[in-house]
Amino acid sequence: MSPLPDRLLEVDGVTVDYDGFKALDGFSLTLDAGEIRVVIGPNGAGKSTLCDTIIGRVRPSAGRVLFRGQDISKLPEHRIAGLGICRKFQAPGVLASLSVADNLGIAAAIDKRWWRSFGFGTPPAEAERIAVILERIGLAGRRDVLAGTLAHGEKQWLEIGMVVATEAELLLLDEPTAGMGPAETTRTAELIRSLAGDHSIIVIDHDMAFVEQLAARVTVMHQGQFLMQGSIAEVRADARVAEVYLGRAK
């Protein structure tokens, strides 16, 4: 008998109500430890609301969000972050007047505040970890330049690096290829694939060429609801997806 998957996240029948409008409507999704999951859907499908709900920024009116079996749907946002869930938002949010390495250092320090608050003592040396992340995001040669001088794609990689620096177990990456060309998109897919295993990752993106390169299971949302789930080939072949979405995706 094969061992049961190590379930990390369970979004269980979640509804999010904005003054009577259901941005999420009984939506469910499960994610195993070390898995990459892509979530796609037309504009307004509820993808960002899903991320906001997982990180505790938005409260569900029904349903639960379980992280490692614990119901986190009523916890404050900072407690959820402390459990190891970190989100990268759509627009790069790097600190332009600090160096690349200092941006990573601050992200790592945010994590270490939690480390200390839980009484785990002195944090382990960070410099080595930051050097590893710089290599991973392809910015080792640019560690001392100001983050504000990076190209758009490099800023996105730095932000992914900052999410990694928090040592979060679950990474939520909202449109990590926004504004990128094909070569940068391919590097982003390689970077995200290299993070799986160490992290579980939910990726939201509209770029189907990018989604294909992630070689991950894809969940399709529509009007706040689960539409279907499968490999990218299954998604491309699904008539419902074609009707509501793929005709409009690039």
Ligand SMILES: Nc1ncnc2c1ncn2[C@@H]1O[C@H](COP(=O)(O)OP(=O)(O)OP(=O)(O)O)[C@@H](O)[C@H]1O
């Ligand atoms: N704070 C809010 N108040 C009211 N309605 C909201 C709020 N936030 C989002 N919505 C609505 O909820 C729906 C889902 O929005 P959401 O941003 O989650 O979709 P999305 O799939 O991420 O879309 P996109 O691909 O355009 O980013 C949309 O119709 C949006 O207008």
